Amino acid sequence: MQRAVLKRKKRLNPVSQKTLERNGRWRIICIERAQYLASKYGRLICEWSGERVHNLTPSADYLDDAWGHHIDGNRNHCYPENCYITKFRYHWFITNNNIKVSQEDFQGKSRASPEINRR
Numbered sequence: 001m002q003r004a005v006l007k008r009k010k011r012l013n014p015v016s017q018k019t020l021e022r023n024g025r026w027r028i029i030c031i032e033r034a035q036y037l038a039s040k041y042g043r044l045i046c047e048w049s050g051e052r053v054h055n056l057t058p059s060a061d062y063l064d065d066a067w068g069h070h071i072d073g074n075r076n077h078c079y080p081e082n083c084y085i086t087k088f089r090y091h092w093f094i095t096n097n098n099i100k101v102s103q104e105d106f107q108g109k110s111r112a113s114p115e116i117n118r119r
Helices: 017-041 088-096
Strands: 066-070 083-087
Touching (some): 017 066, 017 083, 066 088, 083 088
Antiparallel strands (some): 066 083
């Protein structure tokens, strides 16, 4: 009998080791920013709309519905002050419309909203 051999799947779009490392750093920065927002507001919220983001795992291993946006638009600038947490759908709206944002500006929602009131 022959043993079944498991072949390792190839990535559809292979990326360099440098890009993988950069993306890993950005992932950690996004998780830390999300944890900061969750501790400040009592729940993880979108910095664009002020809406609650539901899919932060308790162990903070990954963000599902939350998306890290580079404020200056440069994907190589992986710094905490360049991270803006939004829902996935708003990330594309901000990017496609070249909207300038800053951390915790809640441009997509009125600042008077009870959803984003600080504790």
